[in-house]
Each structure stands twice: as C-alpha cells, then as structure tokens.
Amino acid sequence: MANVNELMNGWGFGRQGTITSPSISTPNTAATIWRHTNLNTKPWAKVPVNEDDRAEIGKGHEFPTQLFKSHYNMPTYEISKYASSEFLAWAMAFSLGNVVLTGTGPYTYVVVPALGATNPTGLELPYFSFVQQIRPGGSAVLDEILLGCAIKGWKLSIKNSPGRASAMCSVECVTTGQYTSPSAITLPAVATPHEFNAGMISALTVNGVNYLTGGSGKQFVSMDASWENNFRPGFFPGSGTQDGYQIQGRFEWGDRAFAIQFVVRVQSGSTEYANLINQTTGTATITFTRDVNNSFTMTIQKMGFNVVELGNTDGIATLQITGVQLYDPTNGLLTVTVVTPQNGICQ
Amino acid sequence: MAAQLVFLESPQGDEIKEVAATAEALSPLLAAGWHQVPAPAKHETVVMAPKEEK
Numbered sequence: 001m002a003n004v005n006e007l008m009n010g011w012g013f014g015r016q017g018t019i020t021s022p023s024i025s026t027p028n029t030a031a032t033i034w035r036h037t038n039l040n041t042k043p044w045a046k047v048p049v050n051e052d053d054r055a056e057i058g059k060g061h062e063f064p065t066q067l068f069k070s071h072y073n074m075p076t077y078e079i080s081k082y083a084s085s086e087f088l089a090w091a092m093a094f095s096l097g098n099v100v101l102t103g104t105g106p107y108t109y110v111v112v113p114a115l116g117a118t119n120p121t122g123l124e125l126p127y128f129s130f131v132q133q134i135r136p137g138g139s140a141v142l143d144e145i146l147l148g149c150a151i152k153g154w155k156l157s158i159k160n161s162p163g164r165a166s167a168m169c170s171v172e173c174v175t176t177g178q179y180t181s182p183s184a185i186t187l188p189a190v191a192t193p194h195e196f197n198a199g200m201i202s203a204l205t206v207n208g209v210n211y212l213t214g215g216s217g218k219q220f221v222s223m224d225a226s227w228e229n230n231f232r233p234g235f236f237p238g239s240g241t242q243d244g245y246q247i248q249g250r251f252e253w254g255d256r257a258f259a260i261q262f263v264v265r266v267q268s269g270s271t272e273y274a275n276l277i278n279q280t281t282g283t284a285t286i287t288f289t290r291d292v293n294n295s296f297t298m299t300i301q302k303m304g305f306n307v308v309e310l311g312n313t314d315g316i317a318t319l320q321i322t323g324v325q326l327y328d329p330t331n332g333l334l335t336v337t338v339v340t341p342q343n344g345i346c347q
Numbered sequence: 348m349a350a351q352l353v354f355l356e357s358p359q360g361d362e363i364k365e366v367a368a369t370a371e372a373l374s375p376l377l378a379a380g381w382h383q384v385p386a387p388a389k390h391e392t393v394v395m396a397p398k399e400e401k
Binding site: 100119299301 | 351353374378379
C-alpha cells in the first residue's frame with residue numbers, strides 16, 4: 001500500500017533516441033532526466049488489452065472461449081504545472097520541434113513548429129522517456145520507464161488571479177507502450193523551476209492593441225492558448241511488441257491546430273470589433289519576464305479574429321475573442337523564445 | 348550586447364549559414380526549414396615560423 005504522494009515523476013528534458021522499427025527505443029539516461037512535481041496526481045496507467053474469439057463461428061455457440069493478447073492502449077497523460085521558464089522551454093521544444101539553442105547560461109531557446117517537408121525526422125517530433133516510481137529499490141511499488149513519449153499538445157492559460165495559478169501550463173503526452181521495469185534510473189532531487197505569474201507579464205500586444213499600457217492598459221482579463229499535434233495512430237507492420245502485446249512505433253503529427261482565446265474588458269473605442277469586421281491582422285506578443293535569466297515570449301506572426309463576442313465576466317462587460325492564427329509566408333506561424341538556466345532541453 | 352551566433356543548415360543540407368541568434372533573424376529561416384547544426388569543423392591554423400635574419 002502506498003500513498004499517491006509518494007509518486008515521483010521524472011522525464012527526459014533531453015531527447016531520447018529515435019524509435020527504430022521494430023520498436024526499439026533508446027531511453028534517456030539519468031543525466032538527461034529531471035524530476036518535477038506534477039499537479040496531476042495520477043500515475044501514467046499502462047493498459048494492455050485482450051481480445052477474445054466471440055465473433056468467430058465454428059465453436060458451436062456464441063460465447064468466447066479464448067483470450068488473445070491485442071495491444072497496449074496507452075492513455076494520454078497530463079503533466080500539469082505552474083508556468084516556468086524550464087517547463088515552458090521543454091513543452092514548446094518537444095511539441096513544436098524546430099529548436100535553436102544558444103548561450104552558456106542562461107540558455108536561450110528559439111522554437112518554431114517544424115515542417116514535415118524539411119524536418120530531419122519527417123512528421124515525427126523529438127521523443128523523451130518518462131519515469132514513474134513509488135518506493136524504488138528492492139521492494140518497489142512502482143518503478144518503470146516508459147519509452148518513446150511525445151507531446152500531443154499543451155494548454156497555456158493566463159488569468160487575472162493571484163499567485164502561481166495565474167499562469168499555468170499543462171502538457172498532454174503519449175507513449176508507445178514500450179517500457180522497462182525496473183527503470184534502473186535514480187531520479188535526481190526535485191527541480192525548483194523558475195515560475196512565472198501573470199504579474200510578470202511585460203509585453204502583451206494583440207493585433208495592434210497594447211494591453212499593458214495606454215488606453216487599453218487595464219483591459220486584459222485572461223487568455224487560453226493551446227497547441228494540438230493530432231498524432232496519427234502509431235500501429236503499423238513492424239511497430240513492435242511488449243509482453244506479447246502490439247505497441248506503437250511512431251507518432252506522426254496530423255493536422256496541427258493552434259488556438260487562442262482571450263477576454264478583454266470592453267470600453268469606449270474598443271477596436272476589437274473593428275479589427276474583426278475589417279479583417280485586420282497583425283502580430284500578437286506575450287512576454288513573461290521574471291529576471292534576466294528567466295523569460296518567455298510567444299510571438300504569433302499573423303493573427304486575425306474569428307469571433308468577437310460581447311459578454312460578462314464577473315459583472316464586467318467583456319469581449320471574448322477567438323483568434324485565427326495565419327501562417328505568414330515569411331515568418332511562419334509562431335516563434336517562441338525562452339530564456340532559462342536549464343541547459344540541454346530537447347538536445 | 349551583441350547577439351550570439353548560431354549555425355543553421357538549409358533544408359536541402361547544401362548550405363550552412365551563421366546567423367544572429369535572435370527571434371527576428373531566426374524566425375524566417377526556421378520557418379523555411381533551416382535547422383541548427385554544430386559549428387562546422389574549422390580549418391587547422393598553421394603558424395609559420397619567421398625566417399631567421401642573416
């Protein structure tokens with residue numbers, strides 16, 4: 001019996017090896033694994049699925065008589081954290097794929113979405129390994145390393161509330177079904193990420209409106225941004241097996257989706273309606289600055305508005321705006337720049 | 348402070364370019380499929396010994 005508070009999560013901040021066919025995956029070593037807390041209190045479940053012969057005739061009856069091993073149906077797993085320079089750098093790098101690292105500490109990561117036509121690994125993003133342990137050692141309750149994990153999507157939310165919860169990032173992960181138990185990994189001490197909160201926002205401009213200064217300086221209420229890689233199922237001939245069950249051997253992105261919704265207080269002269277009707281497009285920039293070693297900037301290269309809806313937020317008249325992120329022929333869709341003390345993310 | 352430099356390789360793999368590591372400079376290249384590579388091996392520097400004066 002173990003309390004779930006004893007669950008320790010660690011995962012690769014660096015890349016693990018690519019997955020070769022049949023699914024052979026070289027896991028992260030302990031040197032490229034960090035350990036973080038997680039607001040999601042559940043372990044990552046492994047779900048092997050059996051099938052039976054109920055649909056087959058010739059048995060003399062309709063009832064199943066035999067079980068067969070089918071596949072590992074691994075559920076997605078959420079890593080939910082307060083936004084920090086380390087975690088955002090990791091989430092963006094592994095979910096978008098084209099990463100440039102510079103610096104000698106602090107380190108600067110510039111990340112854009114990879115293109116299938118030019119990405120060295122085609123439609124596949126970088127992989128990492130995920131370790132979960134409860135009382136590792138001779139009498140471990142849980143000690144395994146899941147191989148071939150990838151980021152399916154993330155959500156970044158910014159709210160006008162106090163504390164760390166005002167800037168949250170949750171990441172949805174997938175894994176192949178391949179694992180090793182015991183993990184043979186000694187997790188490091190829990191990392192202390194450099195977290196942001198909404199008060200640290202130092203730039204917030206959307207489509208020509210600066211929501212930090214001037215006439216719109218106190219109008220911003222909240223924002224939800226999300227990325228979805230829409231992975232295709234990774235079962236294919238030669239995808240591999242684990243314990244006799246078929247596993248997935250790749251995660252290829254499908255039609256990726258980048259969504260933004262934000263809420264601002266409406267006031268006389270609000271330009272959001274006009275920007276919608278005139279189909280005005282422009283850049284959108286959101287920057288968190290904690291200090292010179294920790295910052296995060298997301299630049300959406302060309303944003304228009306899909307919906308602007310008048311509403312009510314806690315008794316204040318507001319506009320809820322759904323953005324449309326257009327692909328700019330020169331600068332692409334979005335560029336994320338993160339400065340953090342953590343070296344080696346997605347390397 | 349001058350921006351750091353970084354090496355990017357073209358999508359076709361036939362060109363390596365040294366670029367300032369700023370979002371403004373990198374965005375168009377990364378969006379076009381350029382990706383970071385390690386610094387290419389430099390030519391060995393040969394130090395010539397000065398001729399002795401007679």
